Amino acid sequence: MFEPLKDVRVVDLSQILAGPYATYQLALLGAEVIKIEKPGEGDWTRRGGALTALADRQMALDYLTHNAAKKSVTINLKTAEGLELIKALIATADIFVENYRPGVAERLGLSFEAVREVKQDIVYCSVSAYGQDGPLSRRPAYDHVVQGMCGIMLTTGRPGEGPTKVGAPYIDYATGMNAAMAAMAGLMEARRTGKAVRIDVAMLDTALMLMASLMSQHLSAGWKPVQNGNEAWSRSPSSGAFKTTDGLLMLAANNDSQFRKLCTALDRADIATDSRFTTPRGRAANADCLRQMLDEIFATETAAHWEEVLARADVPAARVRTLDEVLAEDQVRSRALVSEHSIEGHDGTIHIPNRSFKVDGEPGTPTSPPSALGADTDEVLQAAGISTARLGELRRAGVI
Numbered sequence: 156m157f158e159p160l161k162d163v164r165v166v167d168l169s170q171i172l173a174g175p176y177a178t179y180q181l182a183l184l185g186a187e188v189i190k191i192e193k194p195g196e197g198d199w200t201r202r203g204g205a206l207t208a209l210a211d212r213q214m215a216l217d218y219l220t221h222n223a224a225k226k227s228v229t230i231n232l233k234t235a236e237g238l239e240l241i242k243a244l245i246a247t248a249d250i251f252v253e254n255y256r257p258g259v260a261e262r263l264g265l266s267f268e269a270v271r272e273v274k275q276d277i278v279y280c281s282v283s284a285y286g287q288d289g290p291l292s293r294r295p296a297y298d299h300v301v302q303g304m305c306g307i308m309l310t311t312g313r314p315g316e317g318p319t320k321v322g323a324p325y326i327d328y329a330t331g332m333n334a335a336m337a338a339m340a341g342l343m344e345a346r347r348t349g350k351a352v353r354i355d356v357a358m359l360d361t362a363l364m365l366m367a368s369l370m371s372q373h374l375s376a377g378w379k380p381v382q383n384g385n386e387a388w389s390r391s392p393s394s395g396a397f398k399t400t401d402g403l404l405m406l407a408a409n410n411d412s413q414f415r416k417l418c419t420a421l422d423r424a425d426i427a428t429d430s431r432f433t434t435p436r437g438r439a440a441n442a443d444c445l446r447q448m449l450d451e452i453f454a455t456e457t458a459a460h461w462e463e464v465l466a467r468a469d470v471p472a473a474r475v476r477t478l479d480e481v482l483a484e485d486q487v488r489s490r491a492l493v494s495e496h497s498i499e500g501h502d503g504t505i506h507i508p509n510r511s512f513k514v515d516g517e518p519g520t521p522t523s524p525p526s527a528l529g530a531d532t533d534e535v536l537q538a539a540g541i542s543t544a545r546l547g548e549l550r551r552a553g554v555i
Contacts, residue, residue: 156185156519158185159184159185160181160185160339161185163185163250163342164187164250165186165249165250165251165338166189166245167189167191167225169282170198170199170200172221172324173327173328174253174282175221175331176221176327176328177333178190178335179224179225181250181338183224183509184510184519187226189225189226189535190222191229191241192227192529194230194553195229195528197528198218200221202215204217206501209498212501213527214501216505219498219505220507223496223507223525225526226526226530226531227530228536229529230555231554234553236552236554238264240536240541245277248274248277249342250280250341250342251278253265253282257283257286257293276345276348276349276351277345278338278352281353282358284297284301285357286357286359288355297327298325299320301358301362303318305363306363307366310366310383314381314382318382326361327358329361330356330357333364341354385403387407390439391408392441392446393414394408397450397453398450398454399453399454399456399458399460400456400457402475403458404461404472404473404475405473405475407472409435411434417465419468420467420470431444431445491509493507493508494507494520494521495507497524498525505524507524509521529555
């Protein structure tokens with residue numbers, strides 16, 4: 156198995172999505188991730204979702220999606236005993252992850268300085284909405300709030316229809332991936348220097364970097380993005396969305412080579428040789444005319460027909476699919492993006508995302524299903540030197 160982080164221990168105080176998704180990526184790479192949760196309650200995502208029976212058992216789908224291959228340990232961080240337990244675990248850890256609002260970890264006694272005193276070469280990774288500094292740093296936010304803040308909503312949707320958010324919490328997921336990458340880079344630095352590394356990952360920063368080309372063009376040339384509907388950002392009239400007899404086709408014929416291949420595939424060599432369309436500038440200047448001609452052609456057949464025709468011609472194109480359609484594709488199945496797991500007390504099969512890349516042709520699957528709340532508390536704390544008798548005392552006191 157590809158487990159480059161097999162000797163790495165992560166103490167994970169993150170909740171909900173971006174932070175847990177970051178530590179899930181580390182777990183999929185072999186790290187031992189100890190997820191700290193509040194006794195009796197756990198991560199907020201343990202409740203709610205499509206399968207209510209699982210949610211009632213604090214094993215909701217939203218939780219299961221991002222928390223496989225982790226150990227669940229319950230500790231009340233607002234007690235002195237809980238703080239000491241956390242520090243005992245940090246002393247054995249390589250990476251510490253938290254996604255509290257800036258200032259909260261410090262109030263809990265787990266600031267970067269406090270954690271560094273416990274482990275001098277710790278990688279301390281904070282995930283937040285707006286970052287650890289700046290005038291907005293202490294504001295709360297969720298994915299859809301940051302979507303409104305970052306400007307993406309005013310580029311999404313059709314002109315005149317109002318701002319539209321992206322349909323998935325993509326900023327949360329991208330922030331999680333960003334944090335995982337940063338934590339691994341921090342680990343390399345800590346092992347090289349023997350010093351602690353402070354990682355500061357913000358959802359807003361990540362969102363803007365996902366819009367890097369827009370941001371650069373605006374700052375450098377004063378260009379202002381507008382709602383572009385389903386059209387390509389290249390603004391090429393031979394790219395974007397085209398209506399067919401049964402749905403939409405997304406097409407990308409941006410450069411001269413792709414445009415010529417497109418015309419050949421459509422059996423319309425006359426369009427390729429038309430003096431108005433022989434250069435990108437010419438096509439842009441006569442965009443309305445070219446677009447009308449292409450619209451008329453694509454409206455004669457199904458999206459699946461055109462997808463196949465254009466694939467044979469080496470022109471990037473795909474019909475717009477529903478989620479169930481794309482998940483049924485042989486291509487997606489061959490990539491082994493999900494694995495099936497059984498959850499105790501649930502009769503059905505749970506599908507959990509795997510690592511998002513293959514290594515030596517093999518996908519990376521979680522080594523174990525998500526743990527029930529607190530299921531690994533005794534094992535982890537006993538390994539840290541806490542006796543069985545002491546565990547009983549701490550449990551009765553509500554510390555674990």
